[in-house]
Amino acid sequence: MPEGKIVKALSGFYYVLTADGKITQCRGRGVFRKNKITPLVGDSVVFQAENDQEGYIMDVLPRKNELVRPPIANIDQAILVFSAMEPEFSTVLLDRFLVLIESKGVSPLICISKMDLLDEDAKLLGFADYYRSIGYEVLLTSTKEPEQLKEILPYLKEKSSVIAGQSGVGKSSLLNVLRPELELKTDNISSHLGRGKHTTRHVELMEINNGFVADTPGFSSLEFLEMExxxxxxxxxxxxxxxxxxxxxxxxxxxxxxxxxxxxxxxxxxxxxxxxxxxxxxxxxxxxxxxx
The missing domain is CATH 1.10.40.50 (Probable gtpase engc; domain 3)
Structure with missing residues:
Protein backbone atom coordinates (compact mmCIF):
# COMPACT_ATOMS: atom_id res chain seq x y z
CA MET A 1 0.00 0.00 0.00
CA PRO A 2 1.22 3.54 -0.73
CA GLU A 3 2.66 5.86 1.91
CA GLY A 4 2.47 9.62 2.19
CA LYS A 5 2.38 12.65 4.48
CA ILE A 6 -0.78 14.32 5.76
CA VAL A 7 -0.53 17.95 4.64
CA LYS A 8 -4.03 19.10 5.65
CA ALA A 9 -6.84 17.91 7.93
CA LEU A 10 -10.27 19.44 7.50
CA SER A 11 -13.80 18.35 8.40
CA GLY A 12 -12.86 14.71 8.95
CA PHE A 13 -10.82 14.42 5.75
CA TYR A 14 -7.05 13.96 5.58
CA TYR A 15 -5.18 15.13 2.49
CA VAL A 16 -2.19 12.84 1.89
CA LEU A 17 0.73 13.90 -0.29
CA THR A 18 2.78 11.12 -1.90
CA ALA A 19 6.37 11.24 -3.15
CA ASP A 20 5.20 11.76 -6.73
CA GLY A 21 3.35 14.95 -5.75
CA LYS A 22 -0.20 13.57 -5.86
CA ILE A 23 -2.71 14.37 -3.12
CA THR A 24 -5.35 11.82 -2.07
CA GLN A 25 -8.33 12.77 0.07
CA CYS A 26 -8.64 10.14 2.80
CA ARG A 27 -10.80 9.27 5.75
CA GLY A 28 -9.47 7.58 8.89
CA ARG A 29 -10.56 4.02 9.52
CA GLY A 30 -12.90 3.34 12.44
CA VAL A 31 -10.12 1.48 14.23
CA PHE A 32 -8.44 4.84 14.88
CA ARG A 33 -11.43 6.08 16.85
CA LYS A 34 -11.60 2.78 18.73
CA ASN A 35 -7.90 2.96 19.66
CA LYS A 36 -8.07 6.71 20.27
CA ILE A 37 -5.58 7.44 17.51
CA THR A 38 -6.08 10.77 15.80
CA PRO A 39 -4.10 11.29 12.60
CA LEU A 40 -2.35 14.67 12.60
CA VAL A 41 -1.02 16.99 9.95
CA GLY A 42 2.63 15.99 9.50
CA ASP A 43 1.98 12.28 10.10
CA SER A 44 3.52 9.74 7.77
CA VAL A 45 0.77 7.27 6.94
CA VAL A 46 -0.04 4.13 5.00
CA PHE A 47 -3.24 4.45 3.00
CA GLN A 48 -5.42 2.45 0.67
CA ALA A 49 -6.61 4.31 -2.41
CA GLU A 50 -10.04 3.44 -3.78
CA ASN A 51 -9.30 5.52 -6.88
CA ASP A 52 -7.00 8.35 -7.99
CA GLN A 53 -8.57 10.83 -5.58
CA GLU A 54 -10.05 9.02 -2.56
CA GLY A 55 -8.90 6.49 0.00
CA TYR A 56 -8.62 5.39 3.64
CA ILE A 57 -5.74 5.80 6.07
CA MET A 58 -4.80 2.32 7.23
CA ASP A 59 -1.92 3.07 9.60
CA VAL A 60 -0.11 6.01 11.21
CA LEU A 61 3.66 5.47 11.29
CA PRO A 62 5.61 6.23 14.51
CA ARG A 63 6.00 9.93 15.30
CA LYS A 64 9.20 11.59 16.45
CA ASN A 65 7.16 14.29 18.22
CA GLU A 66 3.78 15.95 18.31
CA LEU A 67 2.41 19.29 19.43
CA VAL A 68 -0.98 19.94 20.99
CA ARG A 69 -1.32 23.58 20.02
CA PRO A 70 -1.15 23.52 17.08
CA PRO A 71 -2.05 19.84 16.51
CA ILE A 72 0.81 18.69 14.31
CA ALA A 73 3.40 15.90 14.22
CA ASN A 74 6.99 15.26 13.10
CA ILE A 75 8.18 18.85 13.28
CA ASP A 76 11.89 19.71 12.96
CA GLN A 77 11.67 23.42 13.63
CA ALA A 78 9.33 26.02 15.14
CA ILE A 79 9.45 29.55 13.75
CA LEU A 80 8.24 31.68 16.63
CA VAL A 81 6.97 34.97 15.23
CA PHE A 82 6.77 37.85 17.67
CA SER A 83 6.08 41.42 16.66
CA ALA A 84 8.15 44.37 17.79
CA MET A 85 4.88 46.26 18.25
CA GLU A 86 1.13 45.71 17.74
CA PRO A 87 1.00 43.47 19.74
CA GLU A 88 3.91 44.53 21.95
CA PHE A 89 6.92 42.22 22.22
CA SER A 90 6.59 39.93 25.24
CA THR A 91 9.56 38.04 26.70
CA VAL A 92 7.35 36.01 29.05
CA LEU A 93 5.20 34.76 26.19
CA LEU A 94 8.27 34.04 24.07
CA ASP A 95 9.79 32.06 26.96
CA ARG A 96 6.56 30.04 27.31
CA PHE A 97 6.79 29.11 23.64
CA LEU A 98 10.49 28.29 23.93
CA VAL A 99 9.99 26.01 26.95
CA LEU A 100 7.20 24.10 25.25
CA ILE A 101 9.14 23.79 22.00
CA GLU A 102 12.32 22.72 23.82
CA SER A 103 10.36 20.09 25.76
CA LYS A 104 9.33 18.49 22.45
CA GLY A 105 12.85 18.39 21.06
CA VAL A 106 12.01 20.90 18.34
CA SER A 107 14.56 23.54 17.27
CA PRO A 108 13.25 27.12 17.66
CA LEU A 109 13.90 30.01 15.28
CA ILE A 110 12.88 33.39 16.72
CA CYS A 111 11.54 35.84 14.15
CA ILE A 112 10.75 39.36 15.37
CA SER A 113 8.43 41.00 12.86
CA LYS A 114 7.20 44.56 12.22
CA MET A 115 10.63 46.06 12.89
CA ASP A 116 9.60 48.89 10.57
CA LEU A 117 7.28 50.17 13.32
CA LEU A 118 10.29 50.96 15.54
CA ASP A 119 12.57 53.91 14.96
CA GLU A 120 15.21 52.44 17.23
CA ASP A 121 14.57 50.33 20.30
CA ALA A 122 17.78 49.48 22.13
CA LYS A 123 15.82 47.41 24.66
CA LEU A 124 14.36 45.15 21.99
CA LEU A 125 17.72 44.79 20.26
CA GLY A 126 19.19 43.89 23.65
CA PHE A 127 16.63 41.09 24.01
CA ALA A 128 17.54 39.82 20.54
CA ASP A 129 21.25 39.83 21.40
CA TYR A 130 20.64 37.93 24.65
CA TYR A 131 18.64 35.16 22.96
CA ARG A 132 21.41 34.86 20.37
CA SER A 133 24.00 34.63 23.14
CA ILE A 134 22.31 31.56 24.63
CA GLY A 135 22.22 29.76 21.31
CA TYR A 136 19.00 30.76 19.58
CA GLU A 137 18.78 31.99 16.00
CA VAL A 138 17.04 35.39 15.89
CA LEU A 139 15.89 37.17 12.73
CA LEU A 140 14.67 40.77 12.69
CA THR A 141 12.17 41.20 9.86
CA SER A 142 9.63 43.47 8.25
CA THR A 143 7.08 42.78 5.52
CA LYS A 144 8.04 46.23 4.21
CA GLU A 145 11.41 44.70 3.27
CA PRO A 146 10.61 41.52 1.28
CA GLU A 147 14.28 40.80 0.54
CA GLN A 148 15.01 40.90 4.27
CA LEU A 149 12.21 38.42 4.92
CA LYS A 150 13.69 36.02 2.39
CA GLU A 151 16.65 35.54 4.74
CA ILE A 152 14.44 32.93 6.38
CA LEU A 153 14.43 30.67 3.28
CA PRO A 154 17.68 28.77 4.03
CA TYR A 155 16.26 27.79 7.44
CA LEU A 156 13.29 26.11 5.74
CA LYS A 157 15.21 23.88 3.34
CA GLU A 158 14.46 20.16 3.76
CA LYS A 159 12.77 20.70 7.13
CA SER A 160 9.23 20.52 8.43
CA SER A 161 8.59 23.82 10.17
CA VAL A 162 5.67 25.21 12.10
CA ILE A 163 5.01 28.94 12.28
CA ALA A 164 3.54 29.90 15.62
CA GLY A 165 2.84 33.00 17.67
CA GLN A 166 0.07 35.29 18.83
CA SER A 167 -2.66 36.41 16.47
CA GLY A 168 -1.78 39.52 14.56
CA VAL A 169 2.02 39.22 14.73
CA GLY A 170 2.38 38.65 10.99
CA LYS A 171 2.53 34.87 10.47
CA SER A 172 0.31 34.88 7.38
CA SER A 173 2.00 38.05 6.10
CA LEU A 174 5.34 36.24 6.32
CA LEU A 175 4.02 33.33 4.26
CA ASN A 176 2.53 35.70 1.72
CA VAL A 177 5.98 37.19 1.11
CA LEU A 178 7.60 33.75 0.81
CA ARG A 179 4.85 32.43 -1.46
CA PRO A 180 2.76 35.32 -2.86
CA GLU A 181 0.49 32.96 -4.81
CA LEU A 182 -0.95 31.71 -1.49
CA GLU A 183 -2.78 35.02 -0.95
CA LEU A 184 -3.45 34.09 2.67
CA LYS A 185 -6.01 36.26 4.42
CA THR A 186 -4.65 38.75 6.95
CA ASP A 187 -6.37 41.20 9.27
CA ASN A 188 -5.20 44.25 11.13
CA ILE A 189 -4.97 44.38 14.90
CA SER A 190 -8.27 45.11 16.60
CA SER A 191 -7.92 48.55 18.21
CA HIS A 192 -10.60 47.62 20.76
CA LEU A 193 -9.09 44.30 21.85
CA GLY A 194 -5.44 45.11 21.20
CA ARG A 195 -4.86 41.81 19.45
CA GLY A 196 -5.20 40.34 16.00
CA LYS A 197 -8.17 38.47 14.62
CA HIS A 198 -7.77 34.76 13.98
CA THR A 199 -7.21 34.57 10.24
CA THR A 200 -5.97 30.97 9.89
CA ARG A 201 -8.67 28.39 10.57
CA HIS A 202 -6.83 25.10 10.24
CA VAL A 203 -3.33 23.59 10.15
CA GLU A 204 -1.92 23.02 6.69
CA LEU A 205 1.57 22.13 5.44
CA MET A 206 2.80 24.02 2.39
CA GLU A 207 5.89 23.27 0.33
CA ILE A 208 8.45 26.08 0.45
CA ASN A 209 12.12 25.78 -0.56
CA ASN A 210 12.14 21.96 -0.59
CA GLY A 211 10.65 21.87 2.90
CA PHE A 212 7.24 22.03 4.52
CA VAL A 213 5.89 24.98 6.46
CA ALA A 214 2.69 24.94 8.50
CA ASP A 215 0.55 28.00 8.96
CA THR A 216 -1.43 27.54 12.16
CA PRO A 217 -4.36 29.19 13.95
CA GLY A 218 -3.17 32.05 16.12
CA PHE A 219 -3.42 31.71 19.88
CA SER A 220 -2.46 33.84 22.85
CA SER A 221 -2.20 31.41 25.79
CA LEU A 222 -0.21 28.26 26.42
CA GLU A 223 -0.37 25.84 29.31
CA PHE A 224 2.26 23.35 30.50
CA LEU A 225 -0.20 20.49 30.65
CA GLU A 226 2.26 17.81 29.54
CA MET A 227 5.23 18.97 31.60
CA GLU A 228 6.41 18.25 35.13
Missing amino acids: AEDVKDCFPEFVEKSHDCKFRGCTHLKEPKCAVKAAVEKEEIASYRYKHYVSFVEEIKDRKPRY
Missing part, protein backbone atom coordinates in the same frame (compact mmCIF):
# COMPACT_ATOMS: atom_id res chain seq x y z
CA ALA A 229 8.04 20.95 37.27
CA GLU A 230 11.43 19.22 37.28
CA ASP A 231 11.53 19.23 33.46
CA VAL A 232 11.43 23.01 33.07
CA LYS A 233 15.06 23.68 34.03
CA ASP A 234 16.24 21.58 31.08
CA CYS A 235 14.40 23.89 28.67
CA PHE A 236 16.56 26.92 29.54
CA PRO A 237 19.85 26.34 27.67
CA GLU A 238 21.84 28.86 29.73
CA PHE A 239 20.71 27.04 32.92
CA VAL A 240 21.84 23.70 31.52
CA GLU A 241 25.28 25.14 30.76
CA LYS A 242 25.73 26.52 34.29
CA SER A 243 24.15 23.58 36.13
CA HIS A 244 27.34 21.51 35.88
CA ASP A 245 28.82 23.85 38.49
CA CYS A 246 25.95 23.51 40.96
CA LYS A 247 26.89 21.83 44.25
CA PHE A 248 23.99 19.38 44.11
CA ARG A 249 23.31 17.04 41.24
CA GLY A 250 19.78 17.58 39.97
CA CYS A 251 19.71 21.10 41.43
CA THR A 252 16.38 22.79 40.71
CA HIS A 253 17.95 26.27 40.97
CA LEU A 254 15.31 27.34 43.47
CA LYS A 255 16.27 26.89 47.16
CA GLU A 256 19.45 24.84 47.00
CA PRO A 257 22.67 26.42 48.36
CA LYS A 258 25.69 27.02 46.10
CA CYS A 259 23.57 27.02 42.96
CA ALA A 260 25.60 28.14 39.94
CA VAL A 261 22.50 29.32 38.09
CA LYS A 262 21.38 31.66 40.89
CA ALA A 263 24.98 32.92 41.21
CA ALA A 264 25.01 33.65 37.46
CA VAL A 265 21.76 35.61 37.78
CA GLU A 266 23.31 37.71 40.57
CA LYS A 267 26.36 38.36 38.37
CA GLU A 268 24.03 39.28 35.47
CA GLU A 269 25.47 36.45 33.38
CA ILE A 270 21.92 35.09 33.13
CA ALA A 271 19.09 37.54 32.48
CA SER A 272 17.03 38.08 35.63
CA TYR A 273 13.78 38.15 33.66
CA ARG A 274 14.50 34.67 32.31
CA TYR A 275 15.06 33.36 35.84
CA LYS A 276 11.83 35.02 37.05
CA HIS A 277 9.95 33.38 34.20
CA TYR A 278 11.49 30.02 35.12
CA VAL A 279 10.36 30.33 38.74
CA SER A 280 6.83 31.36 37.73
CA PHE A 281 6.55 28.46 35.24
CA VAL A 282 7.63 25.95 37.90
CA GLU A 283 5.14 27.41 40.39
CA GLU A 284 2.39 27.30 37.79
CA ILE A 285 2.99 23.61 37.16
CA LYS A 286 3.16 22.82 40.88
CA ASP A 287 -0.13 24.67 41.49
CA ARG A 288 -1.81 22.78 38.66
CA LYS A 289 -4.74 20.72 39.83
CA PRO A 290 -4.01 17.00 39.47
CA ARG A 291 -5.80 15.25 36.64
CA TYR A 292 -7.72 12.09 37.47
Whole structure:
Protein backbone atom coordinates (compact mmCIF):
# COMPACT_ATOMS: atom_id res chain seq x y z
CA MET A 1 0.00 0.00 0.00
CA PRO A 2 1.22 3.54 -0.73
CA GLU A 3 2.66 5.86 1.91
CA GLY A 4 2.47 9.62 2.19
CA LYS A 5 2.38 12.65 4.48
CA ILE A 6 -0.78 14.32 5.76
CA VAL A 7 -0.53 17.95 4.64
CA LYS A 8 -4.03 19.10 5.65
CA ALA A 9 -6.84 17.91 7.93
CA LEU A 10 -10.27 19.44 7.50
CA SER A 11 -13.80 18.35 8.40
CA GLY A 12 -12.86 14.71 8.95
CA PHE A 13 -10.82 14.42 5.75
CA TYR A 14 -7.05 13.96 5.58
CA TYR A 15 -5.18 15.13 2.49
CA VAL A 16 -2.19 12.84 1.89
CA LEU A 17 0.73 13.90 -0.29
CA THR A 18 2.78 11.12 -1.90
CA ALA A 19 6.37 11.24 -3.15
CA ASP A 20 5.20 11.76 -6.73
CA GLY A 21 3.35 14.95 -5.75
CA LYS A 22 -0.20 13.57 -5.86
CA ILE A 23 -2.71 14.37 -3.12
CA THR A 24 -5.35 11.82 -2.07
CA GLN A 25 -8.33 12.77 0.07
CA CYS A 26 -8.64 10.14 2.80
CA ARG A 27 -10.80 9.27 5.75
CA GLY A 28 -9.47 7.58 8.89
CA ARG A 29 -10.56 4.02 9.52
CA GLY A 30 -12.90 3.34 12.44
CA VAL A 31 -10.12 1.48 14.23
CA PHE A 32 -8.44 4.84 14.88
CA ARG A 33 -11.43 6.08 16.85
CA LYS A 34 -11.60 2.78 18.73
CA ASN A 35 -7.90 2.96 19.66
CA LYS A 36 -8.07 6.71 20.27
CA ILE A 37 -5.58 7.44 17.51
CA THR A 38 -6.08 10.77 15.80
CA PRO A 39 -4.10 11.29 12.60
CA LEU A 40 -2.35 14.67 12.60
CA VAL A 41 -1.02 16.99 9.95
CA GLY A 42 2.63 15.99 9.50
CA ASP A 43 1.98 12.28 10.10
CA SER A 44 3.52 9.74 7.77
CA VAL A 45 0.77 7.27 6.94
CA VAL A 46 -0.04 4.13 5.00
CA PHE A 47 -3.24 4.45 3.00
CA GLN A 48 -5.42 2.45 0.67
CA ALA A 49 -6.61 4.31 -2.41
CA GLU A 50 -10.04 3.44 -3.78
CA ASN A 51 -9.30 5.52 -6.88
CA ASP A 52 -7.00 8.35 -7.99
CA GLN A 53 -8.57 10.83 -5.58
CA GLU A 54 -10.05 9.02 -2.56
CA GLY A 55 -8.90 6.49 0.00
CA TYR A 56 -8.62 5.39 3.64
CA ILE A 57 -5.74 5.80 6.07
CA MET A 58 -4.80 2.32 7.23
CA ASP A 59 -1.92 3.07 9.60
CA VAL A 60 -0.11 6.01 11.21
CA LEU A 61 3.66 5.47 11.29
CA PRO A 62 5.61 6.23 14.51
CA ARG A 63 6.00 9.93 15.30
CA LYS A 64 9.20 11.59 16.45
CA ASN A 65 7.16 14.29 18.22
CA GLU A 66 3.78 15.95 18.31
CA LEU A 67 2.41 19.29 19.43
CA VAL A 68 -0.98 19.94 20.99
CA ARG A 69 -1.32 23.58 20.02
CA PRO A 70 -1.15 23.52 17.08
CA PRO A 71 -2.05 19.84 16.51
CA ILE A 72 0.81 18.69 14.31
CA ALA A 73 3.40 15.90 14.22
CA ASN A 74 6.99 15.26 13.10
CA ILE A 75 8.18 18.85 13.28
CA ASP A 76 11.89 19.71 12.96
CA GLN A 77 11.67 23.42 13.63
CA ALA A 78 9.33 26.02 15.14
CA ILE A 79 9.45 29.55 13.75
CA LEU A 80 8.24 31.68 16.63
CA VAL A 81 6.97 34.97 15.23
CA PHE A 82 6.77 37.85 17.67
CA SER A 83 6.08 41.42 16.66
CA ALA A 84 8.15 44.37 17.79
CA MET A 85 4.88 46.26 18.25
CA GLU A 86 1.13 45.71 17.74
CA PRO A 87 1.00 43.47 19.74
CA GLU A 88 3.91 44.53 21.95
CA PHE A 89 6.92 42.22 22.22
CA SER A 90 6.59 39.93 25.24
CA THR A 91 9.56 38.04 26.70
CA VAL A 92 7.35 36.01 29.05
CA LEU A 93 5.20 34.76 26.19
CA LEU A 94 8.27 34.04 24.07
CA ASP A 95 9.79 32.06 26.96
CA ARG A 96 6.56 30.04 27.31
CA PHE A 97 6.79 29.11 23.64
CA LEU A 98 10.49 28.29 23.93
CA VAL A 99 9.99 26.01 26.95
CA LEU A 100 7.20 24.10 25.25
CA ILE A 101 9.14 23.79 22.00
CA GLU A 102 12.32 22.72 23.82
CA SER A 103 10.36 20.09 25.76
CA LYS A 104 9.33 18.49 22.45
CA GLY A 105 12.85 18.39 21.06
CA VAL A 106 12.01 20.90 18.34
CA SER A 107 14.56 23.54 17.27
CA PRO A 108 13.25 27.12 17.66
CA LEU A 109 13.90 30.01 15.28
CA ILE A 110 12.88 33.39 16.72
CA CYS A 111 11.54 35.84 14.15
CA ILE A 112 10.75 39.36 15.37
CA SER A 113 8.43 41.00 12.86
CA LYS A 114 7.20 44.56 12.22
CA MET A 115 10.63 46.06 12.89
CA ASP A 116 9.60 48.89 10.57
CA LEU A 117 7.28 50.17 13.32
CA LEU A 118 10.29 50.96 15.54
CA ASP A 119 12.57 53.91 14.96
CA GLU A 120 15.21 52.44 17.23
CA ASP A 121 14.57 50.33 20.30
CA ALA A 122 17.78 49.48 22.13
CA LYS A 123 15.82 47.41 24.66
CA LEU A 124 14.36 45.15 21.99
CA LEU A 125 17.72 44.79 20.26
CA GLY A 126 19.19 43.89 23.65
CA PHE A 127 16.63 41.09 24.01
CA ALA A 128 17.54 39.82 20.54
CA ASP A 129 21.25 39.83 21.40
CA TYR A 130 20.64 37.93 24.65
CA TYR A 131 18.64 35.16 22.96
CA ARG A 132 21.41 34.86 20.37
CA SER A 133 24.00 34.63 23.14
CA ILE A 134 22.31 31.56 24.63
CA GLY A 135 22.22 29.76 21.31
CA TYR A 136 19.00 30.76 19.58
CA GLU A 137 18.78 31.99 16.00
CA VAL A 138 17.04 35.39 15.89
CA LEU A 139 15.89 37.17 12.73
CA LEU A 140 14.67 40.77 12.69
CA THR A 141 12.17 41.20 9.86
CA SER A 142 9.63 43.47 8.25
CA THR A 143 7.08 42.78 5.52
CA LYS A 144 8.04 46.23 4.21
CA GLU A 145 11.41 44.70 3.27
CA PRO A 146 10.61 41.52 1.28
CA GLU A 147 14.28 40.80 0.54
CA GLN A 148 15.01 40.90 4.27
CA LEU A 149 12.21 38.42 4.92
CA LYS A 150 13.69 36.02 2.39
CA GLU A 151 16.65 35.54 4.74
CA ILE A 152 14.44 32.93 6.38
CA LEU A 153 14.43 30.67 3.28
CA PRO A 154 17.68 28.77 4.03
CA TYR A 155 16.26 27.79 7.44
CA LEU A 156 13.29 26.11 5.74
CA LYS A 157 15.21 23.88 3.34
CA GLU A 158 14.46 20.16 3.76
CA LYS A 159 12.77 20.70 7.13
CA SER A 160 9.23 20.52 8.43
CA SER A 161 8.59 23.82 10.17
CA VAL A 162 5.67 25.21 12.10
CA ILE A 163 5.01 28.94 12.28
CA ALA A 164 3.54 29.90 15.62
CA GLY A 165 2.84 33.00 17.67
CA GLN A 166 0.07 35.29 18.83
CA SER A 167 -2.66 36.41 16.47
CA GLY A 168 -1.78 39.52 14.56
CA VAL A 169 2.02 39.22 14.73
CA GLY A 170 2.38 38.65 10.99
CA LYS A 171 2.53 34.87 10.47
CA SER A 172 0.31 34.88 7.38
CA SER A 173 2.00 38.05 6.10
CA LEU A 174 5.34 36.24 6.32
CA LEU A 175 4.02 33.33 4.26
CA ASN A 176 2.53 35.70 1.72
CA VAL A 177 5.98 37.19 1.11
CA LEU A 178 7.60 33.75 0.81
CA ARG A 179 4.85 32.43 -1.46
CA PRO A 180 2.76 35.32 -2.86
CA GLU A 181 0.49 32.96 -4.81
CA LEU A 182 -0.95 31.71 -1.49
CA GLU A 183 -2.78 35.02 -0.95
CA LEU A 184 -3.45 34.09 2.67
CA LYS A 185 -6.01 36.26 4.42
CA THR A 186 -4.65 38.75 6.95
CA ASP A 187 -6.37 41.20 9.27
CA ASN A 188 -5.20 44.25 11.13
CA ILE A 189 -4.97 44.38 14.90
CA SER A 190 -8.27 45.11 16.60
CA SER A 191 -7.92 48.55 18.21
CA HIS A 192 -10.60 47.62 20.76
CA LEU A 193 -9.09 44.30 21.85
CA GLY A 194 -5.44 45.11 21.20
CA ARG A 195 -4.86 41.81 19.45
CA GLY A 196 -5.20 40.34 16.00
CA LYS A 197 -8.17 38.47 14.62
CA HIS A 198 -7.77 34.76 13.98
CA THR A 199 -7.21 34.57 10.24
CA THR A 200 -5.97 30.97 9.89
CA ARG A 201 -8.67 28.39 10.57
CA HIS A 202 -6.83 25.10 10.24
CA VAL A 203 -3.33 23.59 10.15
CA GLU A 204 -1.92 23.02 6.69
CA LEU A 205 1.57 22.13 5.44
CA MET A 206 2.80 24.02 2.39
CA GLU A 207 5.89 23.27 0.33
CA ILE A 208 8.45 26.08 0.45
CA ASN A 209 12.12 25.78 -0.56
CA ASN A 210 12.14 21.96 -0.59
CA GLY A 211 10.65 21.87 2.90
CA PHE A 212 7.24 22.03 4.52
CA VAL A 213 5.89 24.98 6.46
CA ALA A 214 2.69 24.94 8.50
CA ASP A 215 0.55 28.00 8.96
CA THR A 216 -1.43 27.54 12.16
CA PRO A 217 -4.36 29.19 13.95
CA GLY A 218 -3.17 32.05 16.12
CA PHE A 219 -3.42 31.71 19.88
CA SER A 220 -2.46 33.84 22.85
CA SER A 221 -2.20 31.41 25.79
CA LEU A 222 -0.21 28.26 26.42
CA GLU A 223 -0.37 25.84 29.31
CA PHE A 224 2.26 23.35 30.50
CA LEU A 225 -0.20 20.49 30.65
CA GLU A 226 2.26 17.81 29.54
CA MET A 227 5.23 18.97 31.60
CA GLU A 228 6.41 18.25 35.13
CA ALA A 229 8.04 20.95 37.27
CA GLU A 230 11.43 19.22 37.28
CA ASP A 231 11.53 19.23 33.46
CA VAL A 232 11.43 23.01 33.07
CA LYS A 233 15.06 23.68 34.03
CA ASP A 234 16.24 21.58 31.08
CA CYS A 235 14.40 23.89 28.67
CA PHE A 236 16.56 26.92 29.54
CA PRO A 237 19.85 26.34 27.67
CA GLU A 238 21.84 28.86 29.73
CA PHE A 239 20.71 27.04 32.92
CA VAL A 240 21.84 23.70 31.52
CA GLU A 241 25.28 25.14 30.76
CA LYS A 242 25.73 26.52 34.29
CA SER A 243 24.15 23.58 36.13
CA HIS A 244 27.34 21.51 35.88
CA ASP A 245 28.82 23.85 38.49
CA CYS A 246 25.95 23.51 40.96
CA LYS A 247 26.89 21.83 44.25
CA PHE A 248 23.99 19.38 44.11
CA ARG A 249 23.31 17.04 41.24
CA GLY A 250 19.78 17.58 39.97
CA CYS A 251 19.71 21.10 41.43
CA THR A 252 16.38 22.79 40.71
CA HIS A 253 17.95 26.27 40.97
CA LEU A 254 15.31 27.34 43.47
CA LYS A 255 16.27 26.89 47.16
CA GLU A 256 19.45 24.84 47.00
CA PRO A 257 22.67 26.42 48.36
CA LYS A 258 25.69 27.02 46.10
CA CYS A 259 23.57 27.02 42.96
CA ALA A 260 25.60 28.14 39.94
CA VAL A 261 22.50 29.32 38.09
CA LYS A 262 21.38 31.66 40.89
CA ALA A 263 24.98 32.92 41.21
CA ALA A 264 25.01 33.65 37.46
CA VAL A 265 21.76 35.61 37.78
CA GLU A 266 23.31 37.71 40.57
CA LYS A 267 26.36 38.36 38.37
CA GLU A 268 24.03 39.28 35.47
CA GLU A 269 25.47 36.45 33.38
CA ILE A 270 21.92 35.09 33.13
CA ALA A 271 19.09 37.54 32.48
CA SER A 272 17.03 38.08 35.63
CA TYR A 273 13.78 38.15 33.66
CA ARG A 274 14.50 34.67 32.31
CA TYR A 275 15.06 33.36 35.84
CA LYS A 276 11.83 35.02 37.05
CA HIS A 277 9.95 33.38 34.20
CA TYR A 278 11.49 30.02 35.12
CA VAL A 279 10.36 30.33 38.74
CA SER A 280 6.83 31.36 37.73
CA PHE A 281 6.55 28.46 35.24
CA VAL A 282 7.63 25.95 37.90
CA GLU A 283 5.14 27.41 40.39
CA GLU A 284 2.39 27.30 37.79
CA ILE A 285 2.99 23.61 37.16
CA LYS A 286 3.16 22.82 40.88
CA ASP A 287 -0.13 24.67 41.49
CA ARG A 288 -1.81 22.78 38.66
CA LYS A 289 -4.74 20.72 39.83
CA PRO A 290 -4.01 17.00 39.47
CA ARG A 291 -5.80 15.25 36.64
CA TYR A 292 -7.72 12.09 37.47
